[in-house]
Amino acid sequence: xxxxxxxxxxxxxxxxxxxxxxxxxxxxxxxxxxxxxxxxxxxxxxxxxxxxxxxxxxxxxxxxxxxxxxxxxxxxxxxxxxxxxxxxxxxxxxxxxxxxxxxxxxxxxxxxxxxxxx
Amino acid sequence: xxxxxxxxxxxxxxxxxxxxxxxxxxxxxxxxxxxxxxxxxxxxxxxxxxxxxxxxxxxxxxxxxxxxxxxxxxxxxxxxxxxxxxxxxxxxxxxxxxxxxxxxxxxxxxxxxx
Numbered sequence: 686x687x688x689x690x691x692x693x694x695x696x697x698x699x700x701x702x703x704x705x706x707x708x709x710x711x712x713x714x715x716x717x718x719x720x721x722x723x724x725x726x727x728x729x730x731x732x733x734x735x736x737x738x739x740x741x742x743x744x745x746x747x748x749x750x751x752x753x754x755x756x757x758x759x760x761x762x763x764x765x766x767x768x769x770x771x772x773x774x775x776x777x778x779x780x781x782x783x784x785x786x787x788x789x790x791x792x793x794x795x796x797x798x799x800x801x802x803x
Numbered sequence: 804x805x806x807x808x809x810x811x812x813x814x815x816x817x818x819x820x821x822x823x824x825x826x827x828x829x830x831x832x833x834x835x836x837x838x839x840x841x842x843x844x845x846x847x848x849x850x851x852x853x854x855x856x857x858x859x860x861x862x863x864x865x866x867x868x869x870x871x872x873x874x875x876x877x878x879x880x881x882x883x884x885x886x887x888x889x890x891x892x893x894x895x896x897x898x899x900x901x902x903x904x905x906x907x908x909x910x911x912x913x914x915x916x917x
Contacts, residue, residue, distance in 0.1 A: 795844070
C-alpha cells in the first residue's frame with residue numbers, strides 16, 4: 686500500500702538554527718512528492734514539489750528538499766529557521782502516471798509540529 | 804495557483820443536524836477535493852468532485868453521510884449529515900489547477916459537534 690511516513694511528531698529548534706524534517710515514502714512507482722505547511726487556523730500552503738530531474742528542489746520561504754531514491758526519502762531543510770516558521774509540516778505524495786476519474790489522490794504523512802524557541 | 808475560500812470558517816452544531824460547507828475558487832478548475840482533518844491527525848481524502856459528474860468517494864466515506872455538489876467549475880459544497888461528535892474535524896477543500904498534480908487548499912472549516 687502507498688504510504689508516507691514522517692517519523693518526527695514534534696521538533697523544537699532555536700531561531701537561527703538549521704532544520705531538517707524527515708519524510709519517507711513507500712510507493713510502487715516513482716511518486717510525485719510535496720511539502721505543505723499549515724499555520725494555526727490556516728489551510729495548507731504548498732512549499733515545494735518534486736516531479737523529476739534535479740533531486741534538490743527549492744521552494745518558498747527559503748525551504749529546500751532533497752529527493753533520495755535509494756533511501757525513499759524527501760527531507761525538508763532550511764538553513765536558518767525564523768520564529769514565523771513555527772507550524773505543522775506535511776509531506777505528501779501522489780502516484781505519477783495515469784489520471785483517473787478519481788483525480789490524483791494525495792497521500793499525506795501524519796505531520797511534524799515545529800516549535801521555534803527564541 | 805488559486806485562491807480558495809470556504810464558508811463557514813467554523814461552526815458548532817448539535818448532534819443529529821447537518822452542516823453544509825461551501826468552497827469557492829477564483830478560477831475554473833476541473834478537480835476539486837474534500838478532506839477531513841481530525842484533531843491531531845493528518846488529512847484524509849473524503850471524495851473527489853468533478854463538475855458534471857457524481858463525486859467519487861474514498862473507502863469509508865459514503866454519499867448518504869457526505870453528499871457533495873459541484874454545480875460549476877468554481878464552486879462545490881460538502882454536507883456532513885446526521886452529525887455526531889466523531890464528525891468534529893476540520894474540513895478542507897482543495898483544487899487541482901492546470902498545473903496537474905498540484906493541489907491548493909482552502910483555509911478549512913472547523914466543525915464542532917455537541
